[in-house]
Amino acid sequence: xxxxxxxxxIPNKLxxxxxxxxxxxxxxxxxxxxxxxxxxxxxxxxxxxxxxLMSRHSTTHxxxxxxxxxxxxxxxxxxxxxxQMLEAFTRRANGxxxxxxxxxxxxxxxxxxxxxxxxEIVSDPQHSFLxxxxxxxxxCRVAKENNAILLHHNWKEFxxxxxxxxxxxPRFELSDDGTLRSIIHYKDYEPMFEHYGVPSYIAxxxxxxxxxxxxxxxxxxxxxxxxxxxxxxLDGEVDNELxxxxxxxxxxxxxxxxPGQVMFMIKNTEEAxxxxxxxxxxxxxxxxxxxHEQATSDIVVAHSWFRSLSGLDYASGFNSERILHEYExxxxxxxxxxxxxxxxxxxxxxxxxxGCDASSLQVINRPPTRSKPLYMKVWEARKNDGLDYxxxxxxxxxxxxxxxxxxxxxxx
Numbered sequence: 001x002x003x004x005x006x007x008x009x010i011p012n013k014l015x016x017x018x019x020x021x022x023x024x025x026x027x028x029x030x031x032x033x034x035x036x037x038x039x040x041x042x043x044x045x046x047x048x049x050x051x052x053l054m055s056r057h058s059t060t061h062x063x064x065x066x067x068x069x070x071x072x073x074x075x076x077x078x079x080x081x082x083x084q085m086l087e088a089f090t091r092r093a094n095g096x097x098x099x100x101x102x103x104x105x106x107x108x109x110x111x112x113x114x115x116x117x118x119x120e121i122v123s124d125p126q127h128s129f130l131x132x133x134x135x136x137x138x139x140c141r142v143a144k145e146n147n148a149i150l151l152h153h154n155w156k157e158f159x160x161x162x163x164x165x166x167x168x169x170p171r172f173e174l175s176d177d178g179t180l181r182s183i184i185h186y187k188d189y190e191p192m193f194e195h196y197g198v199p200s201y202i203a204x205x206x207x208x209x210x211x212x213x214x215x216x217x218x219x220x221x222x223x224x225x226x227x228x229x230x231x232x233x234l235d236g237e238v239d240n241e242l243x244x245x246x247x248x249x250x251x252x253x254x255x256x257x258x259p260g261q262v263m264f265m266i267k268n269t270e271e272a273x274x275x276x277x278x279x280x281x282x283x284x285x286x287x288x289x290x291x292h293e294q295a296t297s298d299i300v301v302a303h304s305w306f307r308s309l310s311g312l313d314y315a316s317g318f319n320s321e322r323i324l325h326e327y328e329x330x331x332x333x334x335x336x337x338x339x340x341x342x343x344x345x346x347x348x349x350x351x352x353x354x355g356c357d358a359s360s361l362q363v364i365n366r367p368p369t370r371s372k373p374l375y376m377k378v379w380e381a382r383k384n385d386g387l388d389y390x391x392x393x394x395x396x397x398x399x400x401x402x403x404x405x406x407x408x409x410x411x412x
Contacts (some may be wrong), residue, residue, distance in 0.1 A: 051113060052114075066109075068334075095343070114138070115187060118184065120134075130350065147171070324369060374401035375399060380395065
């Protein structure tokens with residue numbers, strides 16, 4: 001299996017010298033043997049494939065997953081401006097040139113889609129550098145001993161000799177290239193599921209399928225130019241059943257549009273031509289529309305998300321106040337919790353491997369719409385929000401534009 005490239009070291013002057021005792025226990029890595037199976041992810045071990053496929057077919061479902069990942073990864077990171085090492089790491093988190101925000105966004109996406117996410121940690125015995133690589137969750141499985149993660153490019157055709165094993169953090173293994181490697185497994189808790197997490201929208205999988213099928217129904221109608229369904233009775237004489245099928249297939253190809261829209265039948269008559277079309281009336285378009293709208297609403301509920309943050313209510317008018325209100329609720333009920341869950345192991349790895357204080361590392365959260373003009377001062381904004389304010393405080397006399405400009409410097 002392809003290994004991620006070796007990380008480029010950040011200049012050594014940015015790193016604090018360390019001579020502490022190594023708290024980790026590196027061992028030499030080895031590929032799993034036939035006696036080291038893995039825990040299946042789903043009955044056929046292909047449950048992640050099914051989740052990924054469903055996300056590509058249901059528009060609302062995919063939009064919510066994308067939005068969750070974007071809101072959770074925020075607009076970058078804030079940190080102590082005096083911490084040069086932490087600043088360098090947020091700008092370049094691995095040798096592939098990815099920033100910490102890019103890696104964080106992939107983790108948030110996998111967590112929202114699969115209920116699981118995997119982060120590979122790379123260092124060396126001297127702890128002279130640290131690199132973080134996102135690993136595609138669909139390629140990861142938990143080893144039977146629950147102490148390692150197995151990575152394979154195609155679990156439909158699993159082979160031991162093309163599999164890679166990484167110990168779960170904080171254990172590390174010494175790789176052939178001389179680096180220490182470990183992996184973090186994030187997972188959403190679900191009763192009765194011990195080895196893998198379950199996505200929060202699990203109860204909405206059926207309604208996601210309904211939304212997909214109602215979309216397919218509309219596509220079928222477009223393919224048939226909105227023709228009526230019905231039965232076409234052809235008057236003709238055939239010698240055998242094979243000839244009758246040949247006539248029907250020819251008629252379907254030329255006149256039926258999408259197969260199944262019109263049913264053809266062959267009928268033998270003795271005198272006049274009795275060919276006719278018998279339409280099948282269907283007055284259920286309203287039912288289909290209501291079914292699609294109900295499925296869409298249920299998808300939002302299953303995700304514990306909000307309609308205005310998914311772009312579902314823009315047709316009725318852009319209500320910035322509602323968007324800001326629902327964003328605040330999402331921020332305090334879901335976004336901040338997910339951010340802390342993803343960030344805590346990263347801060348721990350930075351502190352243990354680089355000897356760098358990462359407690360100031362936080363995600364920058366910004367609402368999707370701006371509620372206050374940038375020419376407003378901080379004390380005026382605080383007064384407008386009903387907070388304590390001091391017009392004589394130099395910090396509160398800064399314009400919101402100045403704060404925004406400072407925050408943009410930390411955006412990856």
